[in-house]
Amino acid sequence: MIRRYFFGLLFLLLISCGKTEKPIVAFYYWKTIFKLSPAEKEVLHDNEVSKLYIRYFDIGLHPVTQEPFPVSPIHFKESTNNFTIVPVVFIQNKVMLLSHLDIDDLAQKTIRLVEEINAKNKISCQEIQIDCDWTLKSKDNYLKFIEQFKKLSHKKLSATIRLHQVKYFKTTKIPNVDSGVLMYYNMGTIAPDSLNSIYSKKISEKYLKSLKKYPLHLDFALPIYSWAVHIRNQKVIGLRSKLNVSELKKDANFKSISPIFFKVIKSNYKNGVFYEESDLLKTEAISSEDLKEMAEQLDENVVQAPKEIIFYDLDEFNIKNYEKNIFKQVISCF
Incomplete structure (x- = not known):
């Protein structure tokens, strides 16, 4: 009897495991003009992507008044009718550090601009996402802003969450949002050493166990971008986007x-940037194996499975570096 009960229970567990839904594939779109290339459309079609997180604008400080100011609002050059759109507003932390910040005014103006962009482009959205790497000094303003934004927008609200905000959530606090998106990248320091600042297994392991204690539901954002760290006289002088190993190998300079x-063997301009002879470029990128390893790490350390895996970011330069089915391979890890 006991044996029959044991096998019956095992059978039910196997059925329930089989019914677990895999997370969907989504993408961040982080350009100032929304226009999809044929390669980008192909990736969206092949991965049955129905949801895009589109950066609508940044909020920084006006150079003269030092008051909150919208930066580089997006322009739509084609329809988004085939997708569920989530507007993303990136707020620079220095805005939240203002001692005189008018939180109600900022929330109202942010919502109004999102609504204006939606109305102009005939977009209807049910969710808005706030992207801000708040700190202990800015958390009070940030948390109050989230409260007011949620109250006024009447939308589902999500927020980006960093690893340090997960591990130390008792001090950094948790924003009053419906869900969070863990930005599982930019883990290290941008430095002239040989380490990859985008992803480090060693660094990630210091934070992963904290995921099981974090009380907010999290989806995950994984990186598919690359860049080069520009080094001169052993000092970092900038980050150069749209550069990777294959791109630099084509250039005789x-x-x-x-x-x-x-190493720069001849002084030159590339993509509008001057490179001096003897400068160094350190390429940082994420391989397919890195992505699968990241997914497996996360899967082993969460209590509740993610509903979405959002890749940052949708760009022809980024997606051409991966095999066609990489995104499905990654979500199969959950």
């Missing part, structure tokens, strides 16, 4: 001196 380092 750069010489590969290691798997990730390139």
